[in-house]
Amino acid sequence: MISRIICERVLQKAVSTGADYAEIFAENTVDHVINMIDSRVDSVNDSVIAGAGIRVFKGLRSVMATTTDTSEAGLLRCAEKAAEALGQGTAEISITLHERLFGDIHPVRVVPSSVSNREKVNLLKEGYFAAKEYNDAIRQVTGTLLDVDHNILIATSEGIYAQDRQIRTRMMINAVAEINGETQTGGCRPGRRMGLEMFETIHPKDVGIHAARQAVTMAGAGYCPAGVMPVAIGNGFGGVIFHEACGHSLEATSVAYGRSQFAGKLGQQIANPKVTAIDDGTIANDWGSINFDDEGTPSRRNVLIENGILKSYMIDKLGSRRMGMAPTGNARRQSYSYTTTSRMTNTFIAEGNDDNDEIIRSIEYGLYAKEMGGGSVNPTTGEFNFAVNEGYIIRKGEICEPVRGASLVGKGSEVLMNIDRVGKGLECGQGMCGSSSGSIPTNVGQPLIRVSSITVGGR
Amino acid sequence: MDFQAFKQAVIEEAKALGIAAYELYYQAEESTSISAFKHETNKFTSSAEGGVCFRCLHNGHMGYASTQELSAEQAAALVRRAVDNADVLESDEPEFLGEGGKTYQELDVVPYALPDTQQLTDCVLKAQDAVYAADNQVTDGGTSQAFSETYRIAIVNSNGLDLSYENSLAGVMLSAVVTDGTEKADSYKFKVGSFDKLDLGELANKAVTSAKSKLGAEVAPTGAYPVVFSPDAMADLLATYVSVFSSESAQKGLSRLGDKEGQVIASPAVTLVDDPFHKDSPMPIAFDAEGSPTSRKNIIENGVLKTLLYNLKTASVAGKETTGNAFKGSYASKVSIAPFTFYLAAGEISEEELLRQAGNGVYINSLGGLHAGANVISGDFSLQSAGFMIENGVKTTAVKSFTVAGNFYDLLGQIRTVASNLELSDAAGMMNFGSPSVLVDGLSIAGK
Incomplete structure (x- = not known):
């Protein structure tokens, strides 16, 4: 991409008005998407995203300028714009860059861009038709095969000059089933930081069957009852409860600005002692993994909560200045046109000591939220919500009939205390998380857990 | 180049x-x-x-x-x-590019001077001051942001189409965090338009009043009540379910309205309008993403579905004319379908009268997790909500952390009354939503 020498000149320009930190984030990304609907390949689209964002800091002030012109002249103009916006002054630091090789712990065997559209279509069709032909109740199926080749370069006034190539692959199958005039949906959306070899372990057929089975189950389901009750939340994407109820409130984005219910609570009990939660960007080939973050800080395993005690926040460089704490390798951005902030990577509740069968048996009347959908949170108040995509009533310790249309709402600080059983079988689910620095791939995960009491929105 | x-x-x-x-x-x-x-x-x-x-x-x-x-x-x-x-494409539906030589509506837009860096800086600092000055319960946490933006589109094709569009706008966002010492609440307001007409004090007061009204909120009691949605909440619901009105969704079996044109799908109180030229739209436009002329039309008129939204391809499949609603989410997207300024038309009575009609119920002015708790295909929704109880026809206790559940298709028929207080949600794009307050029967509230 851009040579070290050019980066040095551009950074020197960026700090020319007295910035105490400057950074270039340049990218060249190819997104490739194949969509199917009505049993046919309906669209194939690919797009090249290319440009650079230059940031400068002085104390707690930050400036970012972006450009699609990544020639030396274009970058210098962009750096000058950033320097001018910072104010008047003279250079106080000089720039020397050293190439840094972080290594890549996410090997890719089948680079998607080296595979023809036909071969990709065949993979998608395997998943698509497994859903379409699941049974007669399936009315419609949509399928997407997505691959992203995200090449980034980061150069900072601290001397880092590093590049990374992030390849991600994802298949998404959504099925619509109709039983007795009632339409419901089911989905399955696995993704990895991998090439197409992902489908050697995650079989497209299973993706399609999973989506169809869920749609058919839910189309035959009655409405979920409303009220406050105990809820057992399944593994995998169930981890969205921690992501919303706590994760966002531990990001410097909210903590550094006093907009978090958990600000100033390091070392305090904020969750039930059964809860240990971790953010780990170093899991090989996982969806939310990174070698180093978008500010050049190496990714690492951060224990956020240990036995209910708050141990760490997730911090980017600007947040670190406000908080007086070191960056944690969580600075992320969707693309060069978004301003980096602290974000999650692969965030999960660790396995506990409770027995999964006992967790279900312990509930006299409640909900088993087998699969969760997305959610959202207001970190200032801690109020969050998330949807139940596949739920069942638990009666006298037994999982009974499926129920549809449920969501769970609550306040993070209260729900964390109410997680009173943590079982076995940790798994992660893949999502796209939206925040001020755009939409980024994140994993959520957990084993089976029990929340002793939470509001179930049904009817 | x-x-x-x-x-x-x-x-x-x-x-x-x-x-x-x-x-x-x-x-x-x-x-x-x-x-x-x-x-x-x-x-x-x-x-x-x-x-x-x-x-x-x-x-x-x-x-x-x-x-x-x-x-x-x-x-x-x-x-x-x-x-x-x-x-590798397999669809057998015919594909079209727009034709040149069409006539387009002249836009009645009054351009205003965009603020420069100094004016933007002054604006955000004044906004901060205004928020802190509005009330002594205001605490740190609120931010202000001011922006200016210029947006350009050009479409050129082999059929002689050669169109371009440019629009500039400015806006300000401010958020307020308030505390009563035990808990915090927040609210934000957003305003697009010329800075000359901007009243930051008023905007700050609105944000602070709204945040303060949330302090001490209780969890609403579980039950079935009449629900009044505020203009913002109803506009959010419309935005979430916008694909229901897309002929593309309908033709693919992803909307239930495919065979409903000309039929009653909503209560007689409901008239739903799509207006690309709306005077309060921040980005009125005379052509769609295929270069077809745009037009103002009723989608639902007194409960009857008059038309879905079409582009060239779906219109050809249906044997109709495009409604000029071709849309691209970004330049890179495939052409799909969306409305422009999409709003529920105002009724006759004031919001106060609407609350009197509701009697005892729940007033919802905030919905959360719309991307998750609302299923656009089945129409089912169960959404995090906040607002007030309605007792004897007036708003009383603040309530939060409850859900409202129902089905969007059913809700269209459950709208009892539409008030006269039509407001457009503040947005900075081509697609905008608006609604007055509406009174809806038959929804479920889950709380304590």
């Missing part, structure tokens, strides 16, 4: 490959934004972004490819990639 030079390079490449039907869609945005926190500016962003989407007909299929890198090398690659992508 610039767009004009890139365009020529692409057209030459297309001709060389024997492609007769093609289109280039160019979009560029330049924006400046300044934020302030605790009375100091803390963030300045200046961005320039743009890209070109090329699409072409190849063996009857429409191939797409796009790029942000305007170079000779990309010009050639773009055409080849679009052809490659068309090669």
Whole structure:
């Protein structure tokens, strides 16, 4: 991409008005998407995203300028714009860059861009038709095969000059089933930081069957009852409860600005002692993994909560200045046109000591939220919500009939205390998380857990 | 190279490959934004972004490819990639490019001068001061942001279409965090338009009043009550379920309204309008993403579905004319369908009268998790809500952390009354939503 020498000149320009930190984030990304609907390949689209964002800091002030012109002249103009916006002054630091090789712990065997559209279509069709032909109740199926080749370069006034190539692959199958005039949906959306070899372990057929089975189950389901009750939340994407109820409130984005219910609570009990939660960007080939973050800080395993005690926040460089704490390798951005902030990577509740069968048996009347959908949170108040995509009533310790249309709402600080059983079988689910620095791939995960009491929105 | 030079390079490449039907869609945005926190500016962003989407007909299929890198090398690659992508398509529905030579509505837009960096800075600092001055319960945490933005589109195709559009706008966002010592609540307000007419004090007061009203909120009791949605909450619900009115969704079996044109689908109180030229739209436009003329029309009129929203392809499938609702989410997206300013028309009575009609129920002015708790295909929703109890026809206790559940298709018929207080949600794009307050029967509330 851009040579070290050019980066040095551009950074020197960026700090020319007295910035105490400057950074270039340049990218060249190819997104490739194949969509199917009505049993046919309906669209194939690919797009090249290319440009650079230059940031400068002085104390707690930050400036970012972006450009699609990544020639030396274009970058210098962009750096000058950033320097001018910072104010008047003279250079106080000089720039020397050293190439840094972080290594890549996410090997890719089948680079998607080296595979023809036909071969990709065949993979998608395997998943698509497994859903379409699941049974007669399936009315419609949509399928997407997505691959992203995200090449980034980061150069900072601290001397880092590093590049990374992030390849991600994802298949998404959504099925619509109709039983007795009632339409419901089911989905399955696995993704990895991998090439197409992902489908050697995650079989497209299973993706399609999973989506169809869920749609058919839910189309035959009655409405979920409303009220406050105990809820057992399944593994995998169930981890969205921690992501919303706590994760966002531990990001410097909210903590550094006093907009978090958990600000100033390091070392305090904020969750039930059964809860240990971790953010780990170093899991090989996982969806939310990174070698180093978008500010050049190496990714690492951060224990956020240990036995209910708050141990760490997730911090980017600007947040670190406000908080007086070191960056944690969580600075992320969707693309060069978004301003980096602290974000999650692969965030999960660790396995506990409770027995999964006992967790279900312990509930006299409640909900088993087998699969969760997305959610959202207001970190200032801690109020969050998330949807139940596949739920069942638990009666006298037994999982009974499926129920549809449920969501769970609550306040993070209260729900964390109410997680009173943590079982076995940790798994992660893949999502796209939206925040001020755009939409980024994140994993959520957990084993089976029990929340002793939470509001179930049904009817 | 610039767009004009890139365009020529692409057209030459297309001709060389024997492609007769093609289109280039160019979009560029330049924006400046300044934020302030605790009375100091803390963030300045200046961005320039743009890209070109090329699409072409190849063996009857429409191939797409796009790029942000305007170079000779990309010009050639773009055409080849679009052809490659068309090669594996299987749909047998006919594809169209827009025709040139159409007449377009003249827009009645009064341009205003965009604020410069100094004016943006003054605005955010004043906004911070106004929020802190509004009430002594205001605490740190609120930010202010002011921005200016210029947006350009150009569509050029082999059918003689050659259109361009430019729009500039400015706006301010401010958020307020308040505390009563035990808990915090927040609210934000957003206003787009000329800074000359901006009343920051009023905007700050609105945000602070709204945040304060949430302090001490209780959890609403579980049950079935009449529900009044505020203009913002109802507009959010409309925005979430907008694809229900898309002929594309309907033709694919993803909306239930496919065979309902001309039929009653909503209560007689409901008239739903799509207006590309609305006077309060921040971005009125006379042509859609295919270059077809846009038009104002009723989608639902007194409960009857008059028309779905169409583009060239879905109109051809249905044997109709396009309604001028072709839409691209970004320049790179495939052409789909969306409305412009989409709103529920005002009724006759005031919100106060509407509350009296509700008697005892729940007033909802905030909905959360719409991307998750609302299923656009089944219509089912169960959404995090906040607002007030309605007792004896007036708003009383603040309530939060409850859900409202129902089904959007049913809700259209459950709307008892629509008030007269139509408001558009503040947005900075081409797609906007609006509604007055509405009274709905038959929804379920889950709380304590």
